[in-house]
Amino acid sequence: MILLILPVIGAILTYFFKEKTARITALIFSIVQLFINGYLLSQFDFASAAIQFYSSYKWFDEIGLYFTTGIDGIAMVMIILTNIASFLIILSSWDNNHKNINSFLSLILIMQSSLNGVFLAYNGLLFYIFWELALIPIYFITGMWGGENRIKITFKFFIYTFLGSLLMLLAFIYIYINSNGINTFEWENFINLELSKNESTILLWAFFIAFAVKMPIFPFHTWQPDTYSVAPAQGTMLLSGIMLKMGIFGMIRWMLPLAKNTCSCNLNIFMILAIAGIIYAAIIAIMQNDIKRVIAWSSISHVGLIAAGILTLSKNGIQGGILQMFNHGINIIGLFMAAEIIERRLNTRSLKEMGGLALYAKGFAFLFMIVLLGSVAVPLTNGFTGEFLLLNSVFNYSTIWGVLSGLTIIFCAVYMLRVYQLAMFGESYHKENIFSKLSWSEYVTLGIIACIVIVTGVFPNLLLNISDISVNSILTIIE
Amino acid sequence: MKTLILLFISGIFSMFGGIFGLKKILPAFTVIALFTSLGYLIYDYNYGPENLGYMLIFDNFSFKFMAIAIISAILISIISAKGFSYKPDSVGDMLALLFFVLCGVYCMLSFNNLLMLFLGIEILSIPLYVLAGSNIKSLKSNEASLKYFIMGAFATGFLLFGIALIYGATRSFNLNDIRSMSETATTNFPGLLYTGLLLITLSFAFKISAVPFHFWSPDVYEGSPTIVTSIMATIVKIGAVGAFLRLIIYLSPMLNNDWYLILSIISALTIVVSNIIAVMQKDFKRMMAYSSISHIGYLLLALINPNTETSGVLSFYLVSYSVATIAIFVILMMINKEHNESNDFEVFNGFSKKSPILSLILSICLLSLAGIPPFPGFFAKYSIFKQALGNNLWLVIIAICGSAISIYYYFRAITAMYFYNDSKNINIEIDKNYSGYISITIAILLMVLICILPSYFLNI
Numbered sequence: 001m002i003l004l005i006l007p008v009i010g011a012i013l014t015y016f017f018k019e020k021t022a023r024i025t026a027l028i029f030s031i032v033q034l035f036i037n038g039y040l041l042s043q044f045d046f047a048s049a050a051i052q053f054y055s056s057y058k059w060f061d062e063i064g065l066y067f068t069t070g071i072d073g074i075a076m077v078m079i080i081l082t083n084i085a086s087f088l089i090i091l092s093s094w095d096n097n098h099k100n101i102n103s104f105l106s107l108i109l110i111m112q113s114s115l116n117g118v119f120l121a122y123n124g125l126l127f128y129i130f131w132e133l134a135l136i137p138i139y140f141i142t143g144m145w146g147g148e149n150r151i152k153i154t155f156k157f158f159i160y161t162f163l164g165s166l167l168m169l170l171a172f173i174y175i176y177i178n179s180n181g182i183n184t185f186e187w188e189n190f191i192n193l194e195l196s197k198n199e200s201t202i203l204l205w206a207f208f209i210a211f212a213v214k215m216p217i218f219p220f221h222t223w224q225p226d227t228y229s230v231a232p233a234q235g236t237m238l239l240s241g242i243m244l245k246m247g248i249f250g251m252i253r254w255m256l257p258l259a260k261n262t263c264s265c266n267l268n269i270f271m272i273l274a275i276a277g278i279i280y281a282a283i284i285a286i287m288q289n290d291i292k293r294v295i296a297w298s299s300i301s302h303v304g305l306i307a308a309g310i311l312t313l314s315k316n317g318i319q320g321g322i323l324q325m326f327n328h329g330i331n332i333i334g335l336f337m338a339a340e341i342i343e344r345r346l347n348t349r350s351l352k353e354m355g356g357l358a359l360y361a362k363g364f365a366f367l368f369m370i371v372l373l374g375s376v377a378v379p380l381t382n383g384f385t386g387e388f389l390l391l392n393s394v395f396n397y398s399t400i401w402g403v404l405s406g407l408t409i410i411f412c413a414v415y416m417l418r419v420y421q422l423a424m425f426g427e428s429y430h431k432e433n434i435f436s437k438l439s440w441s442e443y444v445t446l447g448i449i450a451c452i453v454i455v456t457g458v459f460p461n462l463l464l465n466i467s468d469i470s471v472n473s474i475l476t477i478i479e
Numbered sequence: 480m481k482t483l484i485l486l487f488i489s490g491i492f493s494m495f496g497g498i499f500g501l502k503k504i505l506p507a508f509t510v511i512a513l514f515t516s517l518g519y520l521i522y523d524y525n526y527g528p529e530n531l532g533y534m535l536i537f538d539n540f541s542f543k544f545m546a547i548a549i550i551s552a553i554l555i556s557i558i559s560a561k562g563f564s565y566k567p568d569s570v571g572d573m574l575a576l577l578f579f580v581l582c583g584v585y586c587m588l589s590f591n592n593l594l595m596l597f598l599g600i601e602i603l604s605i606p607l608y609v610l611a612g613s614n615i616k617s618l619k620s621n622e623a624s625l626k627y628f629i630m631g632a633f634a635t636g637f638l639l640f641g642i643a644l645i646y647g648a649t650r651s652f653n654l655n656d657i658r659s660m661s662e663t664a665t666t667n668f669p670g671l672l673y674t675g676l677l678l679i680t681l682s683f684a685f686k687i688s689a690v691p692f693h694f695w696s697p698d699v700y701e702g703s704p705t706i707v708t709s710i711m712a713t714i715v716k717i718g719a720v721g722a723f724l725r726l727i728i729y730l731s732p733m734l735n736n737d738w739y740l741i742l743s744i745i746s747a748l749t750i751v752v753s754n755i756i757a758v759m760q761k762d763f764k765r766m767m768a769y770s771s772i773s774h775i776g777y778l779l780l781a782l783i784n785p786n787t788e789t790s791g792v793l794s795f796y797l798v799s800y801s802v803a804t805i806a807i808f809v810i811l812m813m814i815n816k817e818h819n820e821s822n823d824f825e826v827f828n829g830f831s832k833k834s835p836i837l838s839l840i841l842s843i844c845l846l847s848l849a850g851i852p853p854f855p856g857f858f859a860k861y862s863i864f865k866q867a868l869g870n871n872l873w874l875v876i877i878a879i880c881g882s883a884i885s886i887y888y889y890f891r892a893i894t895a896m897y898f899y900n901d902s903k904n905i906n907i908e909i910d911k912n913y914s915g916y917i918s919i920t921i922a923i924l925l926m927v928l929i930c931i932l933p934s935y936f937l938n939i
Contacts, residue, residue: 059934060858060937062938063862063865065933128852129852129853129857132853136851143898144897151899154898155890158890159887162883170879173868177865
């Protein structure tokens with residue numbers, strides 16, 4: 001509960017401050033938020049499958065809207081990610097010269113609050129409300145501080161995702177109307193639904209499209225590269241680091257319980273789409289010249305693998321998916337941070353106009369390398385365990401699909417190393433050294449990310465333990 | 480009854496007050512008088528219906544809708560000094576007309592006799608014709624007034640004709656008699672009755688400007704002074720929708736599915752046509768006109784096969800709609816120096832830099848009208864759709880598509896405010912007067928209250 005209210009207070013305060021004070025306030029609030037999160041983690045019972053910190057208040061009884069919140073293992077991982085990532089994002093904006101930095105930061109804090117809400121909500125309608133609420137700040141962030149052509153692209157993004165989530169709302173309402181007086185928005189009732197096969201199939205599709213737009217999975221991805229490249233760096237980090245996880249998280253919590261009664265062919269179609277996305281996006285990523293676009297396409301590719309793993313409905317798949325959600329969130333923020341650091345100095349995102357940067361910035365090159373390796377999933381970095389679990393599960397499900405999705409590792413190495421090579425090595429595009437030293441905030445941001453990459457790479461169980469029991473209980477629900 | 484008398488006397492007072500040089504205090508007087516009548520309403524609430532010779536019945540139903548109308552009137556009258564500044568000499572007359580409009584609304588809301596319904600509609604309409612044309616120097620305002628008058632007179636003719644036919648069929652104007660006749664009737668009703676009902680429905684559809692009787696409304700909205708537009712968009716709609724619901728509840732035994740089919744077709748047309756046309760509008764006020772038409776479409780949705788919850792749902796919707804609409808119009812009044820100035824979307828270009836707070840509030844109101852959670856409009860739309868879902872699935876689907884379209888035009892204003900720079904040299908001067916801010920603050924507080932305690936507002 002306090003996780004939700006605190007950022008809003010912070011946002012309001014930040015809005016009324018100017019420049020430096022606003023930055024400090026926002027940072028303090030995000031740190032406090034982290035501490036609260038740490039406290040919750042210390043109180044969290046790892047051995048219990050129940051929903052913890054559960055609370056439920058009536059908000060709008062007549063339409064079944066309760067303010068029901070709680071945390072299970074899966075949500076815990078996501079909340080940790082949200083709060084760490086928001087902290088990093090606010091820290092990374094320290095050196096930005098945006099106009100109206102106060103409203104920028106307060107929008108980020110509102111975003112943090114609604115993202116936490118998405119992960120905490122145990123009422124379908126509440127989930128939907130937070131889901132939509134998260135859309136409004138990012139709409140303004142992209143539209144006000146974005147690059148070229150931002151208005152059209154932001155609008156497309158908004159309409160696209162809004163229509164997608166409308167389907168989810170319709171599905172929720174349909175279930176609610178057809179239940180005889182049981183409040184099916186509440187999660188406990190939701191998972192015990194008795195639906196006919198046809199009904200669940202249609203509902204499953206509605207949920208899938210809503211979540212697939214957000215992730216995005218292959219045919220629904222067209223909004224994503226444009227929006228990522230146009231949004232300001234912090235907006236892109238929010239979008240890719242956390243918002244994208246809303247879709248996957250929604251899939252685990254709200255879509256999978258519906259799958260118990262349906263033909264597995266539906267899930268197979270979803271998996272084919274996900275795997276097609278992996279390969280398609282990876283190939284496009286290799287061809288891109290804009291560093292942000294490479295990362296954007298790589299994100300589609302990675303998310304496809306996560307979705308495929310989760311859709312296998314195996315323990316390894318879901319565990320790997322959750323772990324990889326966290327890792328991907330951290331890695332991609334690091335990658336976009338690196339891209340932003342380069343862009344701040346060179347005023348370009350084109351890979352052709354970079355080169356030889358490693359000569360001028362050794363520390364940066366080192367940190368960038370770590371993050372990049374995490375993304376490529378080299379052993380001992382965080383990406384490795386997650387992708388290993390995911391690929392393992394897909395492989396067990398079907399050998400061919402396992403092989404196909406295994407291509408992601410190769411492709412990923414190709415496009416990531418290509419980026420690194422073009423940007424950091426080779427002839428310098430600029431004759432003199434215009435790559436000034438990194439400021440402390442940039443060092444700290446990248447440094448923290450690199451630490452997380454290594455630590456979770458060496459000790460993945462830190463995260464896996466949190467979600468372990470909850471994944472088991474999800475699997476029993478589906479069976 | 481007390482409320483009606485109070486409103487009437489206040490109207491007379493402000494009319495003469497204007498003559499005897501009390502212009503300065505009249506807006507304040509209006510606010511106080513309206514608050515007093517609101518107090519009377521709350522005091523009378525749950526006090527049992529008050530019957531006035533079977534002509535008017537003041538019951539909880541009319542109290543509820545009247546309270547919404549008075550709250551809207553309070554919000555409007557707070558800024559009345561500014562809103563009527565195009566004609567500062569006759570503020571008193573204008574406020575008197577506002578009071579008479581409210582009297583008409585109250586008569587409409589509590590009618591128990593078709594004659595009172597007719598009288599109420601007339602008491603409501605005639606001051607509005609005057610108000611619409613009150614900016615005598617503006618050609619558009621005159622045009623609006625004339626258009627409104629001619630079309631309104633036409634619709635009133637329909638209404639009277641319908642009432643006459645119903646009288647012919649049932650030999651009574653009294654709703655109780657008509658209802659009991661229909662309950663005891665053994666044979667089918669004569670065709671006269673249904674023709675009469677249809678004519679009444681059509682005249683109501685005109686009053687609330689439902690498609691295909693909506694053509695007058697964008698012109699009138701655009702031409703009238705903004706403050707009058709806000710009255711038309713809220714108070715009149717509250718009265719007409721409330722009266723329509725009352726009529727439907729009374730006559731429900733004789734309304735068959737065919738009649739509801741007509742209503743659902745009108746509702747579907749209203750939602751589709753208005754939303755699509757609104758997308759193409761260049762003028763903000765015209766866009767608001769179409770937006771209010773589309774909201775009427777959603778309200779009509781709830782009128783089909785009403786049950787005991789309908790009045791709660793409708794009043795909930797009307798509160799959230801009126802508060803947001805009035806706040807938008809108040810902001811429009813605050814930024815418009817000249818009343819003849821156009822209200823293109825371009826007016827809003829770069830508005831967020833000039834006044835961050837006003838643009839924030841305007842965005843919240845637009846988001847609420849668009850029905851995006853967690854703003855009150857979402858809850859209101861949701862409850863209406865949920866109520867209608869049982870009867871007409873297809874209508875609800877149309878309505879959801881309609882509200883998805885509506886996001887486009889509401890967001891156009893938001894986009895203009897935040898994302899565009901002030902390209903043209905349109906000088907917006909924001910009124911420094913505190914009255915507008917007070918009105919907006921109250922509106923926003925109400926919206927927050929609705930957000931936090933929706934159940935309470937639904938069950939009043």
